[in-house]
Amino acid sequence: ERVSLWGGRFAGGPSEALAELSRSTHFDWRLAPYDIAGSRAHARVLHTAGLLDETALAAMLQALEQLRADVASGVFAPDPDDEDVHTALERGLIERAGPEVGGRLRAGRSRNDQVATLFRMYLRDHARVVGGHVLDVVAALLQQAREHLDVAMPGRTHLQHAQPVLLSHHLLAHAWALLRDVERLLDWDRRTALSPYGSGALAGSSLGLDPEAVAADLGFDGAVQNSIDGTASRDFVAELAFVAAMTAVDVSRLSEEVILWATKEFGFVTLDDAFSTGSSIMPQKKNPDVAELARGKAGRLVGDLAGLLTTLKALPLAYNRDLQEDKEPVFDAVDTLELLLPAVAGMVGTLTFHGERMAELAPQGFSLATDVAEWLVREGVPFRVAHEVAGACVQACESRGIELWDLTDAQLAEISEHLHPGVREVLSVAGSLASRDAKGGTAPARVAEQLDAAAARAAEL
Ligand code: ARG
Numbered sequence: 001e002r003v004s005l006w007g008g009r010f011a012g013g014p015s016e017a018l019a020e021l022s023r024s025t026h027f028d029w030r031l032a033p034y035d036i037a038g039s040r041a042h043a044r045v046l047h048t049a050g051l052l053d054e055t056a057l058a059a060m061l062q063a064l065e066q067l068r069a070d071v072a073s074g075v076f077a078p079d080p081d082d083e084d085v086h087t088a089l090e091r092g093l094i095e096r097a098g099p100e101v102g103g104r105l106r107a108g109r110s111r112n113d114q115v116a117t118l119f120r121m122y123l124r125d126h127a128r129v130v131g132g133h134v135l136d137v138v139a140a141l142l143q144q145a146r147e148h149l150d151v152a153m154p155g156r157t158h159l160q161h162a163q164p165v166l167l168s169h170h171l172l173a174h175a176w177a178l179l180r181d182v183e184r185l186l187d188w189d190r191r192t193a194l195s196p197y198g199s200g201a202l203a204g205s206s207l208g209l210d211p212e213a214v215a216a217d218l219g220f221d222g223a224v225q226n227s228i229d230g231t232a233s234r235d236f237v238a239e240l241a242f243v244a245a246m247t248a249v250d251v252s253r254l255s256e257e258v259i260l261w262a263t264k265e266f267g268f269v270t271l272d273d274a275f276s277t278g279s280s281i282m283p284q285k286k287n288p289d290v291a292e293l294a295r296g297k298a299g300r301l302v303g304d305l306a307g308l309l310t311t312l313k314a315l316p317l318a319y320n321r322d323l324q325e326d327k328e329p330v331f332d333a334v335d336t337l338e339l340l341l342p343a344v345a346g347m348v349g350t351l352t353f354h355g356e357r358m359a360e361l362a363p364q365g366f367s368l369a370t371d372v373a374e375w376l377v378r379e380g381v382p383f384r385v386a387h388e389v390a391g392a393c394v395q396a397c398e399s400r401g402i403e404l405w406d407l408t409d410a411q412l413a414e415i416s417e418h419l420h421p422g423v424r425e426v427l428s429v430a431g432s433l434a435s436r437d438a439k440g441g442t443a444p445a446r447v448a449e450q451l452d453a454a455a456a457r458a459a460e461l
Helices: 016-022 025-048 054-073 085-102 111-147 167-192 211-217 227-232 235-261 289-312 321-349 355-361 369-378 383-400 409-415 421-426 429-435 444-460
Strands: 152-157 160-166
Touching: 025 054, 025 085, 025 111, 025 211, 025 321, 054 085, 085 111, 111 167, 111 227, 111 235, 111 321, 111 444, 152 167, 152 355, 152 429, 160 167, 160 429, 167 235, 167 444, 235 289, 235 321, 289 321, 369 383, 369 421, 369 429, 383 409, 409 421, 421 429
Parallel strands: none
Antiparallel strands: 152 160
16 A cells, blocks of 8 residues: 555555656656755754754754765655655665654655755756856857957847948847846846745744744845735746847857858758768758757747746645645756757857858848938938938949949939048948947947946856
């Protein structure tokens, strides 16, 4: 017969079907080291409260240490009859400490406050790991930006040529987005650094146990203010899943560009052999699988977030068993990023950019037309007129099959009296780039400053 944590009131154990449905050890076992740390801290407050004498505390801590080692080595593992990580570890403790000592640990705690605490601890550790991986992607972007400070490319809106920009400026745009994701992780951690231990099932503990002492022992900044909130809230899970999904979406947008840039039509980059795959039938193929997997996995992380929010929606306070469904989606999100981000960092860091090709395309598609209009504004022409005049230049070129800089002085003057040869200073990519020299603009001097600012921000995080 199955043993459970609630024997007294029940005449028999759970049915096979319930046990199968209920079991969570196949996904919550990863919380085991945290559960044992929580048990150590709990044993100490039981001792402080006079509920565990010196000898029992020593025996308890020794048994927990043995259990920790046995979990780490795999000697102790969950049984099919263990409902969850907490049940399994209680069995392991009683096996090692005996029922007299081992049976004392459950006083004043519930799996509800336990799991809420361990889950926070686990996610805080892994959020730090993920943040480190995101910073590795940022470092790869910054390195590429630093190595290509002189490369111009076509800046696009609607995927159409819009205005020339520096490649470094474009790469830094991705870096800033990822830096904000790391900032989000840090900000999330500040809110998550409160321990629910001591909340009990929902109403708190009557045994004089100090939640602040447990919180400090477990590396939290303090204990939660409200035991109902402590056991029932999972916004920390959903919020982390959002940050994970946002990060994946940011990586996906970068990846989508890498996929486009690696096509024959763009010809902007070549992927390193170590970060691309071949085809089993087409010998010439070199495929951007890392980028495609990044794009694909972003969808998966969005699904993880949507699933979590749907689980939480309409759940009454306090704990409901639905909350057991909170773990797999966020574990999946974190596992996926831990797998994906190192590959993305490697792919970005080893890209070979074809600067000449990018620079050649930068002014095509009349991407200097805005420069003509803004030059006219600096000449005192109202923008409405300037826009018309620059548009007329484009039309004149299009009908003749030439580029803006091919227009003769006479043709320019014919389009508008304001178009004197001085306009040629902005009819080059270099002139266009240099003219966008306000903060945040693509002028080489500004981009160099921006690169330093991004590196400084990355170093702070
Ligand atoms: N395994 C549960 C979970 O992950 C924790 C146990 C709480 N169960 C309960 N019946 N109160 O949420």
